[in-house]
Amino acid sequence: MWIERLLVRDLRNIAEAECALGPGLNVFHGANAQGKTSLLEAAGLVARARSFRTDDLKTVVRRGQPSLRAQATAVEGSRRSELEVELGGGRRALRVEGRPVTATDYHGRLEVAVYATDRLRVIRGSMRDRRQFLDRSAGALWPAYRRLLAENERVAAQRGAALERRSGDRFAWDERLLEHGTALRVRRATYARRLHEALQDEYRPGGETYALRLSHPEEDPAAAHEQLQREIETERAAEQASGRMRVGPQRDRVVLEIAGADAVEASSGQVRSLLLGLTLAVLALHRQETGHAAVALLDDLDSELDEERASLLCERVCAHGQALVTTAHPGWARRVARDGRLFAVEQGRVLAA
Amino acid sequence: MQDYPAPLAALVDELRRLPGIGQKTAQRLAFHLMKAPEAEVQRLAQALSGFRAALRLCTVCNAVAEGELCACCTDPGRSDRTLCVVEEPLNLVVVERTRDFKGRYHVLHGALSPLSGIGPDELRIDGLLERVRAGGVEEVILATSPTVEGEATAVYLARLLKPLGPKVTRIAMGLPVGSDLDWADEVTLAKALEGRREY
């Protein structure tokens, strides 16, 4: 799956840009603050209907403009589809072939995996950021996962409200949590295990060991069910007393380790390497499961790697599918883009070289 | 946008409050009514002003009724042995349309939703328990929606009803007819498996 054409209007400092992309490597170079990351953000926005930089979508719209539009022609084999996201006035419109569709209908038509320093919060941020990374990657792969996630959110919200109100229907919400929570945990555990396995085969500079583990790694539904039941029992009194939820998959922990130590304590270089490794693992897993490649969005790739390694990595990623890569170094950009397409980004304008 | 004369604007405003009707549809309806024959508009106005006063909730099952009791509760051809519990009066109409159910109903007027402040006390549950306690009910079919809230309501009712003696069943939830197995999520599929029948 790849993006043949990307059209961006009023997104951050980009008033209007249109690029004809190639199926393999596409390199965008330009000085700082010219709009390179914003261009990747636009590609991510079309794919996932959200920004990888922020949850506050109104900050993505170009200042002084009412709305933004990001549009892409996605190609899969001989099939083309026109995807479009429009944001403005607190509303989000999603269109396929120009026709409005629901979020459920929109998702899954184009997949991306992102490496960008804005994503470092996956490792350095809160537990919620880590869970979200895992859940969104798994959700991109399995439609059923997205539905489970939404239902779990609903159950958690209802059960939380029942606890707060101390209403007599608590046991009914416990039962719902047990059913939906178990299903989500089991699926999440499977995804986490496979991501961990893929992580071993991907980018690991200096051969460091990376690990991704869950606080609840049980993949057997019966055992996971029993465990959640025990947790609900154990916390019953405390939840009753505080009126607050203390159990459920919405609180589970995702552990990331570099060489056996918690990644939170690692150096920023190590953290960036792990994030890159994770991005490549997500791409590999997507390929294994679906048989086609997701689009790789790699921001400032050569700030993490030396030029030679960065070039090798581009080659590897593009052996499978499309990559959009940004760099501040025109020299490296020209060398690596020999087999691909080169674009210059300047003051929000994109020019094919 | 051009402002309408006040009476027209008032009508558009009222229509817009109805579920499923936005500004554009409300405008279209209002302009349609403006051009419609007087008699047609009068019939609509009468239906609107009269229907609330003429209707009430059945004192036994809480369905919409013209008198004290609804048509289902007074129908001698129906069996008292089976009760079908639904969330809304509209759900009853839908089950009735299948013409397969010959028992009686109980309408809860909602589903559990702590987020919206709806707990057991906000639903018409006491009446249901009374009916079952009075005896003669052999099966209670829980036909609440397959939503998170509808399921929780069914779980809640099952726990209260079972000790009272009747068989408590849940309508089979599962795959919509004509849907593809590949696209079913595991919760739906698990439900469908649970509700499987022997051939």
Ligand SMILES: Nc1ncnc2c1ncn2[C@@H]1O[C@H](COP(=O)(O)OP(=O)(O)O)[C@@H](O)[C@H]1O
């Ligand atoms: N909502 C916005 N409206 C206008 N400009 C913005 C907005 N948000 C960010 N910018 C500006 O867009 C420019 C491009 O940012 P970015 O894409 O991160 O550049 P690069 O990746 O090339 O360094 C920056 O100068 C930034 O200040």
Ligand SMILES: [Mg+2]
């Ligand atoms: Mg940047």
Ligand SMILES: [Zn+2]
């Ligand atoms: Zn009745």
